[in-house]
Amino acid sequence: MKWFSKYFINGLIIIVPIAITVFAVVNTFSFTEWLLGRYLPIHFPGLALVVVLALIFLIGWLSSHWLLKGIFDYTERLLGSIPIVKFIYNSVKQLSTTVFESQKLLENAVLVPYPHPGVRSLGFVMPDLSEPLSKQFDEEHVCVFVPMSLNLTAGFNIILPRRDIIPLDVTSESALQYVITAGAVMPRSNSNC
Structure with missing residues (x-):
């Protein structure tokens, strides 16, 4: 069975x-x-x-x-x-x-320490920080959108040091599928396409 x-x-x-x-x-x-x-x-x-x-x-x-x-x-x-x-x-x-409209917006998949250190969540690097935000930091920080599973319209924008980001060599489509399916479909490498 x-x-x-x-x-x-x-x-x-x-x-x-x-x-x-x-x-x-x-x-x-x-x-x-x-x-x-x-x-x-x-x-x-x-x-x-x-x-x-x-x-x-x-x-x-x-x-x-x-x-x-x-x-x-x-x-x-x-x-x-x-x-x-x-x-x-x-x-x-x-x-x-x-x-x-924004074909490249959810293209750059990364892992970030969210919701707390020691844990990693899949997110997408957003456009560069505006001047009012970037001047608040001593080192380079980036904005990462961490979507909620099953719902790409909700999530969290977090700002963190670039050094804390782990770039992923996965297709944006498979990263989105991973989020939409709550992890049931794992991201595929760019080299497998």
């Missing part, structure tokens, strides 16, 4: 992320198809895909114009004033900004 549970868990590890992704994509397109079917007299296969891609592009284009940028900023402030919506919106926005 041990072999059965091993293969069953391996199957779940493969199927669950695929199923969640497919579920999200299919439901997005199904909702778009349903919405278009109610209000448009024409319909053809793939219409939802075209509309979703065009909408994403249009919103991106509109957000770069000063008048509409003001409207988007106002909407964002409005969402930020509703207690539960604020938490969800800010978390999703920070994560999507990190993933889509």
